[in-house]
Amino acid sequence: MDDCIFCKIIKGAIPAEKIYEDDEVVAFLDIKPVNFGHTLVIPKKHYEKMESTPDDTLSAVFTNAKKLIKVIKESMSADFVALSVVGIDVPHFHIHLIPRYFNDNMPVFWPRKEYREGEKEMIAEKIKKAL
Ligand SMILES: [Zn+2]
Numbered sequence: 287m288d289d290c291i292f293c294k295i296i297k298g299a300i301p302a303e304k305i306y307e308d309d310e311v312v313a314f315l316d317i318k319p320v321n322f323g324h325t326l327v328i329p330k331k332h333y334e335k336m337e338s339t340p341d342d343t344l345s346a347v348f349t350n351a352k353k354l355i356k357v358i359k360e361s362m363s364a365d366f367v368a369l370s371v372v373g374i375d376v377p378h379f380h381i382h383l384i385p386r387y388f389n390d391n392m393p394v395f396w397p398r399k400e401y402r403e404g405e406k407e408m409i410a411e412k413i414k415k416a417l
Pocket residue numbers: 287290291292293294331332333377378
């Protein structure tokens with residue numbers, strides 16, 4: 287993809303602080319980190335979304351993310367590393383690995399809703415029907 291910023295990073299046309307690279311995957315520091323050490327893990331081949339990424343490529347991305355979570359937690363002295371797949375920013379599948387600290391004043395959880403009576407069962411059925 288000629289206009290994809292992540293493809294440009296892979297090709298070296300845009301500089302990035304790469305922390306890991308192999309035949310299938312690249313990991314580099316997010317240029318505007320949520321916390322320092324915020325890393326993006328991406329497949330080298332361009333796939334727009336997780337659901338359009340082949341299983342073996344997903345496996346390589348997540349296996350490396352698992353490895354990097356341990357390394358980032360240790361090297362950044364983080365309390366934990368949040369993993370997030372947002373899918374609405376850059377249209378090249380990527381995982382965010384964000385070092386988190388219990389005192390970083392960011393919400394650990396999203397705001398939650400309550401199901402009304404019978405609603406939970408109805409929604410579960412709706413999703414299961416689409417499987
Ligand atoms: Zn791309």
